[in-house]
Amino acid sequence: xxxxAPARPPTRLSDHQAxxxxxxxxxxxxxxxxxxxxxxxLRGLADTRNLRNAAKRAGVTQRVAERRLARxxxxxxxxLVAHGPEDLRLTGxxxxxxxxxxxxxxxxxxxxxxxxxxxxxxxxxxxxxLRLAGIGRGWGDWVIDYLAPRLRKLVLTVVSADPDEGRELxxxxxxxAVYLWHIPGQVPVLNRLSASQWVLDxxxxxxxxxxxxxxxxxxxxxxDLADDEWIVGPGPGVDLLNTVCSAAGFVxxxxxxxxxxxxxxxxxxxxxxxxxxxPVSMPPLGDTSMVRRPLREPVVxxxxxxxxxxxxxxxxxxxxxxxxxxxxxxVAQTRNPVxxxxxxxxxxxxxxxxxxxxxxxxxxxxxxxxxxxxQVRSRDPELDSGDLHxxxxxxxxxxxxxxxxxxxxxxxxxxxxxxxxxxxLGRRLLVRGPRGAALTEVGRRLVDLAADSEAAFGSALExxxxxxxxxxxxxxxxxxxxxxxxxxxTQMSTGLSAGLAG
Numbered sequence: 001x002x003x004x005a006p007a008r009p010p011t012r013l014s015d016h017q018a019x020x021x022x023x024x025x026x027x028x029x030x031x032x033x034x035x036x037x038x039x040x041x042l043r044g045l046a047d048t049r050n051l052r053n054a055a056k057r058a059g060v061t062q063r064v065a066e067r068r069l070a071r072x073x074x075x076x077x078x079x080l081v082a083h084g085p086e087d088l089r090l091t092g093x094x095x096x097x098x099x100x101x102x103x104x105x106x107x108x109x110x111x112x113x114x115x116x117x118x119x120x121x122x123x124x125x126x127x128x129x130l131r132l133a134g135i136g137r138g139w140g141d142w143v144i145d146y147l148a149p150r151l152r153k154l155v156l157t158v159v160s161a162d163p164d165e166g167r168e169l170x171x172x173x174x175x176x177a178v179y180l181w182h183i184p185g186q187v188p189v190l191n192r193l194s195a196s197q198w199v200l201d202x203x204x205x206x207x208x209x210x211x212x213x214x215x216x217x218x219x220x221x222x223x224d225l226a227d228d229e230w231i232v233g234p235g236p237g238v239d240l241l242n243t244v245c246s247a248a249g250f251v252x253x254x255x256x257x258x259x260x261x262x263x264x265x266x267x268x269x270x271x272x273x274x275x276x277x278x279p280v281s282m283p284p285l286g287d288t289s290m291v292r293r294p295l296r297e298p299v300v301x302x303x304x305x306x307x308x309x310x311x312x313x314x315x316x317x318x319x320x321x322x323x324x325x326x327x328x329x330x331v332a333q334t335r336n337p338v339x340x341x342x343x344x345x346x347x348x349x350x351x352x353x354x355x356x357x358x359x360x361x362x363x364x365x366x367x368x369x370x371x372x373x374x375q376v377r378s379r380d381p382e383l384d385s386g387d388l389h390x391x392x393x394x395x396x397x398x399x400x401x402x403x404x405x406x407x408x409x410x411x412x413x414x415x416x417x418x419x420x421x422x423x424x425l426g427r428r429l430l431v432r433g434p435r436g437a438a439l440t441e442v443g444r445r446l447v448d449l450a451a452d453s454e455a456a457f458g459s460a461l462e463x464x465x466x467x468x469x470x471x472x473x474x475x476x477x478x479x480x481x482x483x484x485x486x487x488x489x490t491q492m493s494t495g496l497s498a499g500l501a502g
Contacts, residue, residue: 034101034385038072041065042090042098049087078464093464095193096310100460102173107453108383115445116427133159133166134179146327162259164235170306177307179324183240184302197321199303200328200346205279209271210289219296222248229255231264231273241276244299279339280332322355383446387421388454391429391439391447398436
C-alpha cells in the first residue's frame with residue numbers, strides 16, 4: 001500500500017482529549033510483542049529444523065537468532081525449541097505459538113484494511129474462517145456447495161490443489177487443514193504438527209475413447225489397456241499408475257504428464273489418451289467420444305484429512321470429517337448414480353453418522369480470521385503488536401514524555417517510532433498540544449478494533465505457560481513426546497549452538 005498524505009491534525013487538543021489520559025499511571029498489561037523477525041525465525045525452524053537456515057530466512061545472524069529464541073522462552077516461561085536426534089524442532093508449545101502469532105498478525109492486517117482501506121466494506125474483523133486445501137482441481141465447487149450452508153457460523157476458504165501442492169500449503173501454514181489422497185500403505189510425511197483421519201478409500205475408474213475395443217465392456221481390465229498411451233498428473237498420480245499397472249503385469253506407456261487438469265481433460269476428450277479418473281468427476285457435457293468405465297482390478301486411492309489440532313479441535317474435526325463423507329455421497333448421487341448405488345461404493349451406513357455441530361463456542365473461536373490463503377507478504381506488515389503497545393501507552397498517559405517512561409525508552413526514540421508508523425500507514429495517529437497528546441480517531445479505531453485479537457493472542461500465550469512441551473510429528477508423521485525435562489531459558493544459546501545448527 002502506497003503511503004498516503006497524513007491528514008491535517010487539529011491545531012490544539014480539546015479539553016476531553018487533554019484529560020483523556022490524565023491520572024493514568026500504568027499501561028494495561030498485554031502479551032509480549034512478537035516481531036516479524038521472531039515469526040520468520042519460528043517458521044524457518046518449523047520448516048527447516050536448522051537454526052542456521054532459519055536465521056538466514058529471518059535475515060539475522062545465528063547468534064542473534066539464539067538470543068531472540070532465548071528471550072521468547074524467558075518471556076513466556078516455556079520451552080519452544082527441542083533437540084531431535086539430528087536436528088532442532090519446535091516443541092508443541094512452539095508450534096502453538098507459531099500458529100497463534102501468525103493468526104494474530106493476519107488479523108492485524110485485517111484491522112488495518114478495515115480502518116484505512118475500505119472502512120465501509122471490510123466486514124467483521126474477527127469472523128472465523130476454516131481454511132482448507134484439498135484433493136485436485138475438480139473438487140472445490142462441491143466441497144464449498146455442501147459444506148458452506150452447513151457451517152453458517154464461519155467462512156469457508158477452499159483452495160483446490162493437487163496432493164503435493166496441498167501438502168506444501170499446509171506445511172507453510174497457509175491453511176489449517178488439508179484433504180489429501182495417497183496410495184494405501186504409503187503414508188505421507190508431514191513435518192507440521194497434525195492430526196490425521198481416514199475419510200474413504202475411493203476406487204478409480206478409467207476413461208477411454210468411445211471407439212476403444214474395451215469401451216463396450218461393463219468392467220474394463222487393465223490388461224486391455226497395456227498398449228494404450230496414458231495421461232496422468234505428476235507426483236503421486238504417476239506413482240499410482242505405475243504401481244497398479246505393474247501389478248497387472250505391464251509397464252504403462254505414459255504419453256503425457258501434466259499438472260493442468262484442463263490439459264488432461266482436453267486430451268481425454270480428444271480421444272488421444274486413456275486415464276484414471278475419480279468416479280465423481282464431472283461428466284462431459286453433451287455428446288463426446290469419451291466414456292467412463294469401472295475397472296475389474298481394484299485401483300484405490302486413500303482420502304485422508306489432516307488438520308492442525310492447535311486450530312481445529314476434536315469436535316470441529318469430527319464435524320468436518322462427517323461433512324466430507326456426506327458430501328462425497330451427495331455428489332456421487334448427482335454425477336454418477338450408478339456408482340453411488342453399486343456394491344463397491346466405499347461408504348457404508350456406519351461411516352455416515354449423524355452430523356453434530358460443535359457445542360463448544362471455542363471450537364470456532366480458535367479459527368483464524370479470513371485472509372487470502374495463498375498470499376505471501378513480501379514486506380513488513382503495516383501494524384504489529386509493538387505498534388499497538390506504543391499507541392496504548394500514549395492513550396493511557398496522554399503525553400509523549402509519560403508514554404516514553406511507561407515504555408522505558410527515550411522521548412526522541414518514541415517520536416521516531418511514531419513518525420515511522422504514521423509514514424507507513426499514511427495517516428496521522430497523534431494530535432499534540434500544549435496540554436499533552438492524544439490519539440486521533442484513526443489511532444483510537446486501530447487500538448479498539450485490535451483489542452479482541454490482542455486478547456485472543458494473550459489467551460493463547462497464557463495457555464502455553466506451565467505446560468510440558470506438546471506432541472511433535474515424528475518420522476512418518478507419527479507423534480512422540482520430546483523434551484520432558486525443560487532446561488532453563490538462560491541455557492538456550494549454549495544448547496542451540498552445540499553442533500546441531502550446522
